Amino acid sequence: xxxxxxxxxxxxxxxxxxxxxxxxxxxxxxxxxxxxxxxxxxxxxxxxxxxxxxxxxxxxxxxxxxxxxxxxxxxxxxxxxxxxxxxxxxxxxxxxxxxxxxxxxxxxxxxxxxxxxxxxxxxxxxxxxxxxxxxxxxxxxxxxxxxxxxxxxxxxxxxxxxxxxxxxxxxxxxxxxxxxxxxxxxxxxxxxxxxxxxxxxxxxxxxxxxxxxxxxxxxxxxxxxxxxxxxxxxxxxxxxxxxxxxxxxxxxxxxxxxxxxxxxxxxxxxxxxxxxxxxxxxxxxxxxxxxxxxxxxxxxxxxxxxxxxxxxxxxxxxxxxxxxxxxxxxxxxxxxxxxx
Amino acid sequence: xxxxxxxxxxxxxxxxxxxxxxxxxxxxxxxxxxxxxxxxxxxxxxxxxxxxxxxxxxxxxxxxxxxxxxxxxxxxxxxxxxxxxxxxxxxxxxxxxxxxxxxxxxxxxxxxxxxxxxxxxxxxxxxxxxxxxxxxxxxxxxxxxxxxxxxxxxxxxxxxxxxxxxxxxxxxxxxxxxxxxxxxxxxxxxxxxxxxxxxxxxxxxxxxxxxxxxxxxxxxxxxxxxxxxxxxxxxxxxxxxxxxxxxxxxxxxxxxxxxxxxxxxxxxxxxxxxxxxxxxxxxxxxxxxxxxxxxxxxxxxxxxxxxxxxxxxxxxxxxxxxxxxxxxxxxxxxxxxxxxxxxxxxxxxxxxxxxxxxxxxxxxxxxxxxxxxxxxxxxxxxxxxxxxxxxxxxxxxxxxxxxxxxxxxxxxxxxxxxxxxxxxxxxxxxxxxxxxxxxxxxxxxxxxxxxxxxxxxxxxxxxxxxxxxxxxxxxxxxxxxxxxxxxxxxxxxxxxxxxxxxxxxxxxxxxxxxxxxxxxxxxxxxxxxxxxxxxxxxxxxxxxxxxxxxxxx
Numbered sequence: 001x002x003x004x005x006x007x008x009x010x011x012x013x014x015x016x017x018x019x020x021x022x023x024x025x026x027x028x029x030x031x032x033x034x035x036x037x038x039x040x041x042x043x044x045x046x047x048x049x050x051x052x053x054x055x056x057x058x059x060x061x062x063x064x065x066x067x068x069x070x071x072x073x074x075x076x077x078x079x080x081x082x083x084x085x086x087x088x089x090x091x092x093x094x095x096x097x098x099x100x101x102x103x104x105x106x107x108x109x110x111x112x113x114x115x116x117x118x119x120x121x122x123x124x125x126x127x128x129x130x131x132x133x134x135x136x137x138x139x140x141x142x143x144x145x146x147x148x149x150x151x152x153x154x155x156x157x158x159x160x161x162x163x164x165x166x167x168x169x170x171x172x173x174x175x176x177x178x179x180x181x182x183x184x185x186x187x188x189x190x191x192x193x194x195x196x197x198x199x200x201x202x203x204x205x206x207x208x209x210x211x212x213x214x215x216x217x218x219x220x221x222x223x224x225x226x227x228x229x230x231x232x233x234x235x236x237x238x239x240x241x242x243x244x245x246x247x248x249x250x251x252x253x254x255x256x257x258x259x260x261x262x263x264x265x266x267x268x269x270x271x272x273x274x275x276x277x278x279x280x281x282x283x284x285x286x287x288x289x290x291x292x293x294x295x296x297x298x299x300x301x302x303x304x305x306x307x308x309x310x311x312x313x314x315x316x317x318x319x320x321x322x323x324x325x326x327x328x329x330x331x332x333x334x335x336x337x338x339x340x
Numbered sequence: 341x342x343x344x345x346x347x348x349x350x351x352x353x354x355x356x357x358x359x360x361x362x363x364x365x366x367x368x369x370x371x372x373x374x375x376x377x378x379x380x381x382x383x384x385x386x387x388x389x390x391x392x393x394x395x396x397x398x399x400x401x402x403x404x405x406x407x408x409x410x411x412x413x414x415x416x417x418x419x420x421x422x423x424x425x426x427x428x429x430x431x432x433x434x435x436x437x438x439x440x441x442x443x444x445x446x447x448x449x450x451x452x453x454x455x456x457x458x459x460x461x462x463x464x465x466x467x468x469x470x471x472x473x474x475x476x477x478x479x480x481x482x483x484x485x486x487x488x489x490x491x492x493x494x495x496x497x498x499x500x501x502x503x504x505x506x507x508x509x510x511x512x513x514x515x516x517x518x519x520x521x522x523x524x525x526x527x528x529x530x531x532x533x534x535x536x537x538x539x540x541x542x543x544x545x546x547x548x549x550x551x552x553x554x555x556x557x558x559x560x561x562x563x564x565x566x567x568x569x570x571x572x573x574x575x576x577x578x579x580x581x582x583x584x585x586x587x588x589x590x591x592x593x594x595x596x597x598x599x600x601x602x603x604x605x606x607x608x609x610x611x612x613x614x615x616x617x618x619x620x621x622x623x624x625x626x627x628x629x630x631x632x633x634x635x636x637x638x639x640x641x642x643x644x645x646x647x648x649x650x651x652x653x654x655x656x657x658x659x660x661x662x663x664x665x666x667x668x669x670x671x672x673x674x675x676x677x678x679x680x681x682x683x684x685x686x687x688x689x690x691x692x693x694x695x696x697x698x699x700x701x702x703x704x705x706x707x708x709x710x711x712x713x714x715x716x717x718x719x720x721x722x723x724x725x726x727x728x729x730x731x732x733x734x735x736x737x738x739x740x741x742x743x744x745x746x747x748x749x750x751x752x753x754x755x756x757x758x759x760x761x762x763x764x765x766x767x768x769x770x771x772x773x774x775x776x777x778x779x780x781x782x783x784x785x786x787x788x789x790x791x792x793x794x795x796x797x798x799x800x801x802x803x804x805x806x807x808x809x810x811x812x813x814x815x816x817x818x819x820x821x822x823x824x825x826x827x828x829x830x831x832x833x834x835x836x837x838x839x840x841x842x843x844x845x846x847x848x849x850x851x852x853x854x855x856x857x858x859x860x861x862x863x864x865x866x867x868x869x870x871x872x873x874x875x876x877x878x879x880x881x882x883x884x885x886x887x888x889x890x891x892x893x
């Protein structure tokens with residue numbers, strides 16, 4: 001009886017291996033976070049020069065991307081990974097998803113991420129404010145994080161959730177590093193009472209709730225380069241950014257992003273080429289206005305628009321080991337203090 | 341036929357049944373029961389299972405000791421309960437109006453009540469956003485902001501579940517004996533009294549069993565809560581997903597999943613008990629439908645249709661409207677390589693899953709013909725949440741996490757009960773004499789199956805496949821867990837676009853959602869429409885649909 005049923009079953013089963021995308025021998029799979037962007041011609045040039053096809057896989061927010069690598073490490077989904085930063089490198093190494101060492105090319109003057117990752121760019125997570133709404137409020141900008149807990153600043157700040165956003169996570173780490181753990185959580189508790197808004201990711205915070213984008217919050221946890229991006233993307237030509245960074249003690253985190261090889265990935269040679277590519281002059285130039293980060297290689301010319309994005313003079317940069325060992329507990333504590 | 345011959349036939353039937361049951365049994369065991377057992381194990385031992393997973397402290401009782409998690413569990417229960425109350429309060433009068441009044445387009449309205457079941461969860465969530473979200477049609481018009489309130493989620497829940505309760509109510513009211521109602525009325529009972537004393541006792545078990553399902557769906561709901569719940573009003577399922585995908589807190593997630601399993605299991609048990617109490621529909625003389633008479637009845641009818649339109653149709657229309665507003669440029673621009681790949685993924689995954697689900701479903705139905713136990717087993721994939729299943733699979737088969745066979749197998753296991761249930765119902769209604777005639781005329785059992793049984797069951801098979809296809813097309817939770825990034829389907833792509841709330845990405849999300857809805861509808865029509873009118877026995881098909889056939893993630 002079951003001849004046709006078996007035929008059906010056999011067809012269904014036979015379809016499986018056929019349809020599994022066969023890994024083209026000359027394809028390099030690169031896992032990146034959702035903010036990755038480079039000009040298409042540059043990527044095409046890399047493909048042509050190395051005679052390889054690039055498969056760029058966007059893995060979501062940086063933290064989510066790393067978790068994907070960890071959960072799929074038995075069958076690596078990528079050969080190279082870009083976007084693991086100093087907040088995540090410890091976790092990545094502990095989980096064993098990275099090739100432990102790369103031929104190092106970074107110069108001594110650069111911030112490093114250890115032997116597994118070559119630094120590509122860096123940036124600063126810091127507060128941004130909307131100049132117009134601060135002006136209409138008639139209030140002076142707060143000079144310390146503590147001032148933000150005053151009733152006058154009630155309902156001023158929107159932040160991405162550290163549990164789901166690497167931007168929010170970096171800001172949490174900055175407060176802990178700058179204020180000390182207990183003070184930091186006390187500050188977060190006061191902020192909660194003072195109308196702090198928490199959203200899932202940076203883009204929601206910035207594009208929905210930040211006053212610059214018709215939201216209700218004059219302050220947002222964002223990047224030191226965001227004011228420059230505002231100028232770059234503005235419809236009319238403007239000479240001054242409508243937003244600016246507000247660099248407060250304990251509110252600035254230096255983030256360094258790197259590129260590395262995924263353990264168990266194939267295409268080792270091409271992956272190493274990709275590492276060099278990400279540190280090459282054209283990419284270092286282009287990433288400034290594509291991903292809004294500062295180039296890691298010292299001596300790279302700054303894009304003209306980056307003059308609207310001054311680097312903060314002081315910042316927090318806690319050690320990767322500390323972050324790796326305590327980060328999860330801090331996020332859990334934060335969730336309790338701010339959300340529960 | 342002599343007694344010994346009968347026995348030997350029975351024995352060979354038993355053998356056939358065992359063989360038939362082999363594949364579905366293996367699928368259930370390997371893809372459902374084993375992962376759940378694994379989950380239970382790590383819930384009990386609190387073992388993390390992944391190197392680099394964050395160390396944390398947890399215990400089995402943690403969801404009740406920790407304020408934050410307790411709120412999640414309690415809110416999940418509360419929103420399901422509130423939805424049940426709302427769906428009941430609105431659904432009963434709506435069902436009564438639809439069941440008792442005859443009006444032009446009634447059949448169409450009843451058929452449209454099926455619409456929410458083919459709408460993917462994520463599309464429904466977008467529909468709610470299109471109406472009530474930050475830049476929504478109604479919220480903008482009325483100037484209110486429902487963001488960060490529980491109303492978005494409750495509205496989304498109602499969108500899916502109100503239709504189900506109404507359908508169950510209409511079906512149940514069709515079982516009420518007209519003579520009893522007439523007797524009550526002629527003995528002087530007011531319509532109200534007649535309703536409460538005659539109609540209500542007859543329909544209550546049906547409504548209760550559908551409310552059980554509503555509770556189950558809402559409690560284990562994922563997609564709606566993920567998009568509409570925000571930070572505060574998300575459900576336990578969302579919390580499990582966040583713990584795994586964002587925080588890699590496997591131990592905590594297992595404990596939560598274990599509790600979910602226990603809670604949904606108890607509700608499912610309650611449902612099974614209620615279902616068992618439902619008497620098989622006896623032949624009754626249904627209450628005659630009459631055209632509405634007088635102002636009040638017309639108003640009631642209009643109010644009912646208006647309410648249905650507002651809750652069940654408006655979100656869908658809002659998506660289409662928003663997608664239309666997005667403009668031609670967005671429609672053209674949206675078909676970039678990423679979307680084309682996602683479209684292709686959605687189609688091929690669904691097709692492959694459908695083939696597998698059909699095979700499993702047919703075998704299961706055939707095996708279940710004489711076994712109550714097997715019948716109940718078909719419910720299993722309905723009562724566990726997709727998030728729980730996906731998470732269990734992830735823990736049990738770490739080496740297979742990013743492999744297509746596992747993804748498709750999970751799709752198929754979650755979708756095949758539709759086929760199994762529909763086929764089982766079809767087999768029950770099969771007139772035995774036709775098969776006996778075929779056998780008497782010398783056809784082998786195999787030949788009888790292919791030439792008689794299967795052709796007669798084609799409508800049932802198509803219906804089951806239609807729902808299975810719609811489920812696969814809209815699959816979301818399992819895809820988020822088990823898929824490789826490059827295997828993005830339309831649902832995951834929509835979710836990703838939602839994560840970038842610029843106006844342009846929201847427009848794109850609406851366009852993609854329209855596309856997905858169109859696909860689900862198309863699949864449904866392609867498989868279901870040509871035979872939608874009559875089933876084997878010539879009864880209108882609507883009658884046959886049980887609320888238990890319907891499910892969404």
